[in-house]
Amino acid sequence: MKILKFIFLLTVVVMFSCLINIYANNILPNDEQYTVVVDKAPTPVGGFESLMRKVTYPEVAMKMRVEGKVYLLVYVNESGDVDEVKVVKGIGGGCDEAAANAVKKTKFTPGMNGGVAVKTKVSIPVIFKLN
Template sequence: MKTLISFRTIYMLLLVASILFLTISETKGNNIYPGDEAYAIAVEKAPAPIGGLEAIVKKITYPDMAIKTRTEGKVYVLVFINENGEVDDVKVVKGIGAGCDEETIRAVKKTKFSPGVDKGVNVKTKLAIAIQFKIPS
């Protein structure tokens, strides 16, 4: 009787599957960046910029490079907000370049947020924000 799959092939497949399983179970699949485990994603009351998104947009100066290159679009950032509503860090998830990413980070870091609340307690929270860049007419 001829074996279609050798024992060595089965052993290698099991080994690869085990390594993949261990890697996925270690990361738990919910962290985008290392070190952000202490920040909650889902809370009873999500943080929000004081003054709304308009407060962030008012702090943005359209970069000269973006005007020269006619760069438009949305910059998506992940904002790490502490228990006091202050911005600890900002990470660009998807940028458009030409200085718009850096300008978004600068404006978001200058903004005060209402803190995230979970079970009646202020908590560290992650918040995703998209900032639209459109060349002024």
Template sequence: MGLKWKKPEADLTNYYTLFIEIGIVVVLIIFLTATKMPIRQVQKEVDLTVEQEVVSMEEIVQTKQLERPPAPPRPPVPVAVPNDAVIEDEILDISADLNLAEPLELPPPPKTEKEDKEEDFFVVVEQMPQLKGGLSSLQQCVRYPEMARKAGIEGRIIVQFVVNEQGKVEDPKVIRGIGGGADEEALRCVKLAEFEPGRQRGVPVRVQYSLPVVFKLQN
């Protein structure tokens, strides 16, 4: 089989450059034509005459809680009373004669006690009571309680009382104590004490008086 030789005019490879140049020119023409064309902007007209939807806002009213008055009490239930019940009338005897000339006997007035009793003693007088033998005689009467001794209790006790017209002690009471049985011992000794009574304008009177009783341990 013999080889066929192509003619130089039939070889398309010789026209590649020409085809490329023609393509570029066509593209440029199309581009320039497109850029020179007028661009119309389509604007959508809005018809304002059309009634738009109206949105209404409903106002919320704040509710108030009403206080209701309490219900009235129920009326009492009537109780049936038999008709045959007979109510007896009380007969008052007013036949007694009333003599206004005679004096009327009034009931005695109620007995009332005085709430505030007047004090029957003096606090300060011209001549105050004097303890016979002095405080040393009172201290010699004191016996130290064993409970206070074991507990190591010591101190001063004040006893208040009333010295009557005979110089005797009445109603003694401890107004400041130390405990441990010492208060009771101080009262015992004060009750045995004797005084020269106090005097007001030379007359013996009842006088309120106070005495100290000392408890002290000896080392």
């Protein structure tokens, strides 16, 4: 009986470590090339207001009265272009996709480190609020 419990626990541990490894490798290839701490963080050209104007409130979310913040991890390259967007915490109703699409359409000022433009990861909240 103890051997069966041991084998079961070992199987769970192995499966869990495989899932973590799969998840970690799917975040973004070459993720380590993107800096988190920089002298000047990337910002949307025209300000966050210009980014919010690109967000389309999904009809499904409006009907379901979905409100809240979608937290995104945005990968900005040295040119200020968005390479990738990952939803860190979503609210559903199509809002996650709408937020990611708006960010993908946005040009950023690149992150700066020592006066040099660098690839940067930045967290951006996108707020969905019904009037």
